[in-house]
Amino acid sequence: MFNPSELKGVIFDLDGVLTDTAEFHYQAWQQLADETGLPFDREANEALRGLSRRESLMRILGDRTFSEEAIQSMMDKKNGYYVALIQNITAAELLPGSVALLDELRQAGIKAAIGSGSKNARTIIDKLGIGDRIDAISDGYSVSNSKPAPDVFLHAAGLLGLEPSQCAVVEDAGAGVEAALAAGMWAIGLGPAERVGAAHVVLPSLDGITLTDLTSKLAQAQPG
Numbered sequence: 001m002f003n004p005s006e007l008k009g010v011i012f013d014l015d016g017v018l019t020d021t022a023e024f025h026y027q028a029w030q031q032l033a034d035e036t037g038l039p040f041d042r043e044a045n046e047a048l049r050g051l052s053r054r055e056s057l058m059r060i061l062g063d064r065t066f067s068e069e070a071i072q073s074m075m076d077k078k079n080g081y082y083v084a085l086i087q088n089i090t091a092a093e094l095l096p097g098s099v100a101l102l103d104e105l106r107q108a109g110i111k112a113a114i115g116s117g118s119k120n121a122r123t124i125i126d127k128l129g130i131g132d133r134i135d136a137i138s139d140g141y142s143v144s145n146s147k148p149a150p151d152v153f154l155h156a157a158g159l160l161g162l163e164p165s166q167c168a169v170v171e172d173a174g175a176g177v178e179a180a181l182a183a184g185m186w187a188i189g190l191g192p193a194e195r196v197g198a199a200h201v202v203l204p205s206l207d208g209i210t211l212t213d214l215t216s217k218l219a220q221a222q223p224g
Helices: 022-036 042-046 053-061 068-086 098-108 121-128 151-160 174-182 211-220
Strands: 009-012 111-115 136-138 167-171 186-190 201-203
Touching (some): 009 151, 022 053, 053 068, 068 121, 098 111, 136 151, 151 167, 167 174, 201 211
Parallel strands (some): 111 136, 167 186, 186 201
16 A cells, blocks of 8 residues: 655656647657658547657558668657757746646655656756756666656666655556556556556646645555
């Protein structure tokens, strides 16, 4: 069972948890799809939530065959479009409740980390102006295996100097929840139950959520 006094670190996914870059990803993939003649729309983009860049491209390509060189070129193009778009991100893109929770964690002496598959995580954190609230960053450069593998969260816990059982993960994607559970951590899912229902606690968002809210809900949850 969850013991609030044992919670020493909270690891946050970035996209969809602290900020919503889904629209930027959509625009970048849409530009690539239009140029390449691939079918793509917002519904297809939603299915990419939590997937790595390569896994996302493979999902878009479906049964179409391209050389590895072409695949790499498409991934590079998409990332270029995305990086150009996120240059416009500011603190205004922080999702409601995120900064208040980060500040409350700091006041309580609980460490905060980023556990994101994005290779642009550091740029986004800098643009959002929350670097001073984050104790460690585990991103797409940190590990080889992307979610649902637990590696990015285990790496984050290591950077914090904590055991997995001392950490809770906040995620908005099914693959991320699966990764948190595989890591042996407590999972807090944001969004609809059909997407994050495997988490110990499911919330619509962080808006209005306090540390006490999280610990009390986790205390009522059953261990995975």
